[in-house]
Amino acid sequence: MTRGFPEAEFRTRVSNAQALMAAQGLGAILMTTEPNVRYFSGFLTRFWESPSRPWFLIVPAAGEPIAVIPSIGSVLMGRGWVKDIRTWSAPNLEDDGVTLLADTLREVGGPIGVPSGYETHLRMPLADFERVKTLSGLEFTGDAGIVADLRAVKSEAEIAKIEVACGIAARSFARMGEIAREGISVEQVFRDFQRLLLEEGADWVPYISGAAAPGGYDDVISLASPDPMAAGDVLMLDTGAIWDGYFCDYDRNFSIGKPSEAVQSAHARLIDATHAGLEAARPGVTARDVWRAMADIAGAGEEAGRLGHALGMQLTEGLSLTPRDETVLKPGMVITLEPGTQVSPGKIMVHEENIVITEGVPRVISPLADPEIVQI
Amino acid sequence: MTRGFPEAEFRTRVSNAQALMAAQGLGAILMTTEPNVRYFSGFLTRFWESPSRPWFLIVPAAGEPIAVIPSIGSVLMGRGWVKDIRTWSAPNLEDDGVTLLADTLREVGGPIGVPSGYETHLRMPLADFERVKTLSGLEFTGDAGIVADLRAVKSEAEIAKIEVACGIAARSFARMGEIAREGISVEQVFRDFQRLLLEEGADWVPYISGAAAPGGYDDVISLASPDPMAAGDVLMLDTGAIWDGYFCDYDRNFSIGKPSEAVQSAHARLIDATHAGLEAARPGVTARDVWRAMADIAGAGEEAGRLGHALGMQLTEGLSLTPRDETVLKPGMVITLEPGTQVSPGKIMVHEENIVITEGVPRVISPLADPEIVQI
Structure with a gap:
């Protein structure tokens, strides 16, 4: 490249x-x-x-x-x-x-x-x-x-760079088993995951966030905890790695040990919502329309915050998938689909993928996750 | 900590x-x-x-x-x-x-x-x-x-965090032999050095810069080159790694193979200038005084830019060691001594250490380099 x-x-x-x-x-x-x-x-x-x-x-x-x-x-x-x-x-x-x-x-x-x-x-x-x-x-x-x-509308050359960044994150997520397990702290996982991203070709890693907590988490912007992860924790890792000045921005959820039914069902709901977002994301529709398609399935209320955004030279830039954003999608926009859902009171899960708006079906540039949460 | x-x-x-x-x-x-x-x-x-x-x-x-x-x-x-x-x-x-x-x-x-x-x-x-x-x-x-x-004036707790960051960089620089040698590109060294910093405990690595070129470099802010390093190159690596929200900021120069006399003598001059800066850096003197002490030895003219700056929550913040900055040093300030010198026309070298201003002799919190450039 x-x-x-x-x-x-x-x-x-x-x-x-x-x-x-x-x-x-x-x-x-x-x-x-x-x-x-x-x-x-x-x-x-x-x-x-x-x-x-x-x-x-x-x-x-x-x-x-x-x-x-x-x-x-x-x-x-x-x-x-x-x-x-x-x-x-x-x-x-x-x-x-x-x-x-x-x-x-x-x-x-x-x-x-x-x-x-x-x-x-x-x-x-x-x-x-x-x-x-x-x-x-x-x-x-x-x-x-x-x-x-x-x-907001990326050239093919810009999109290619974002795809390289997405591929780097994909290869790193595939290696999560090397660095995350029961007894390891999220702090250590954060540090090791940044190392994996660099090994897989990231120029640098401006952003990483996530959390691990039993049956879901309550906050997605804190720094990592030094406490060891335990069976039943849901680990979420979100990354913004850079290649040649362009970001990827997507996350993955992992279950430490066997997931509860509530966690598995929340994860499946998030993937369903993502697919609904994919179906909705066509040129001419608004950011709000895509938000609605996902919110209906994820059960996210108006106060849940945005369920995605555009990205590129910055981790987040441009439109927001919210009930208020009437930006019209155009081919060449690169956006995240980022539904969040409640697992139980006070516990949420968030899933995120990156897609390119085209004339037809959006091109998914992060490897679309399965409904079953990955167990490690 | x-x-x-x-x-x-x-x-x-x-x-x-x-x-x-x-x-x-x-x-x-x-x-x-x-x-x-x-x-x-x-x-x-x-x-x-x-x-x-x-x-x-x-x-x-x-x-x-x-x-x-x-x-x-x-x-x-x-x-x-x-x-x-x-x-x-x-x-x-x-x-x-x-x-x-x-x-x-x-x-x-x-x-x-x-x-x-x-x-x-x-x-x-x-x-x-x-x-x-x-x-x-x-x-x-x-x-x-x-x-x-x-x-600008740090508490002991803040200084302790900067010292942790400096220690992380010190342990990483000590491992340079693992990642840098003739035939490896600076791009790869940058990526691997960020990995070393993470392994040694950095929370993240917001800044890394450097260069490698025969007999000195001409630019210290470019991204890394994909060209393999060759014998006679001078490799400079500068890092700003974070621990608990506080930066270190210092660099090291390495000679790929045997250094030329000009390179060795420039490196020794930089270390001399650093020591002169250390001697000058006392409470009550100005940033300009410290600049002058280093510039006289390094041979840096008024246009050479600053020869150091304060640091802390940001990679650079506060005073600048320039002919124009009359900020008075106070105990608790943390600054870099960063002399630059010309090796030959169009070729420079830059050295950098981190120190804490105290009532007496400054505390050096990066491991003060030897006059002899490290050969790898």
Whole structure:
């Protein structure tokens, strides 16, 4: 599998953005976050883990993107397709790219669209953003969701990377018997599962979560417990592993020893709900429709939270399968089906698969689980 | 080593913040980012990897913190010391916590300090922030650097966690011979080194970087190359591994086969510079003084970028060892000494150690490297 993207793909992304920008009357869009900068530039590094330096990419209404970045990034950015790279020596407490960014934006012209809606944030100090606004004298506004809308529909090359990540997780889940059994702690399983993901080809593992508790769990976002697992525990492991900058995001449930009838029946219900989601997920239907198809079977109420979401350059991005999300599915969207169900009062189970929306039947890119919960 | 912190530590953090808030006349500080929310609440989860939901923690001028969070986090937050937890079912595209946050802030009273300076960002959609400002009718301002200043001086319990992370990296670096040799790619070394870190006890590995090239490298932020390493290459590996929410951040250089004289001499120069940094790093001196002590030996010019930084809950946070940073060192600060030097035109080497500022000689918490570069 080839890493990166051909230059043509970036040019398509930029020209698609520019068409939408023209319709909105934007002079430029200003990117400050890792996925948005990467989407248009290909700039892939783990260096964003450091909060010390802001990074900017400007997509103008016409012409090529301009990178305004700390000089430590110039070699890497220079290996990509972006040719206009302007740098400053960061960190600079007096002027951390503010003047350089304001000057560049003024050269490009406004209004400047800044992604400001759902799931976005501005990755630069607020005080510096105010200075850029003042110094540039330009009008700043939202980006009308342009970047999120573009990112929502994946190219074949993007989908291929997500599939590689899904395959890595699949091979790792198949090896769960090597690392999980009665008497082992979930903490140890988490650590070993990350190791398996790396062995199976993950570049890194930004996300892992899960739980183990008797007859189901009550929380899916806590760190792992150091307590040993016992017979009757349901172990859930959820992973977001990265390959070439793209995520998988799906989970598996395991029964430590023989499952109770309630657990087995909850698991079968989750797989039924997943199949209902698969049946519903067609172009033209809304995220809400898919939610409804799964919620009816899983018995999830309106307060159960979302039963899936889109994914890609981020673990979660874009639409949510909730009663309120009316986003229309389109071919090329990659989403999770993630039904949750109650096993007994206070005990839940959650199942998750990854699929690609196509013109017809969705392509399942995680190996669809059987109704019978896997026993280890 | 115990995970977490006693409640008393959080109470101290809050009362220290409140003393500084009183001096600034702030009614509350609003936290939106992972480390800031965690600093006052103890809320530790990898769920922040998902950008779909904002999380808020309010430290009022008097009294206890208030968490305003998505309901999916209530179980985990409820296990900690924060008792006032207000939740909404997120994501909610119409009102994603905006009204709940605005109401809570109005109850607490302004002015609301929002961290807005160096290294900060606002982790919520800009458009929602504007709505919160309008709805609450309160005055919003910066936090006068209060949160960053508090976080800069670590407690003994925090330092102990950083030391655990440093020990994990030390044991992993000691095993480099198992995974790196001529003919192996840096990409494979990266993957295997993350595995070693997990085996040695890391909870997860948010950051790894490095490079291998003949006689030194030209870039320290790129992802790893798939090309096999060859005799004469200098391999640098830099890691930020996490234990209980705290980072280590240091690197090691290795020579694949026998090092050239230029490489050996550059490595010795880096270790000399590190020792000069250690000599200089005393309470009362500035970050710039420590920079100068190292730069003089390493031959780093003003444009060489920083030669170290503080660390803790983030890979990098706080002061920078640059000619411009006049932050005064205090006991309890944990910093890196990270000199870089030129081996030959276009070829550099970088070395890094982690130290704790004390009343006297700094405590070195990464195993100080020898002048001779390790040969593998």
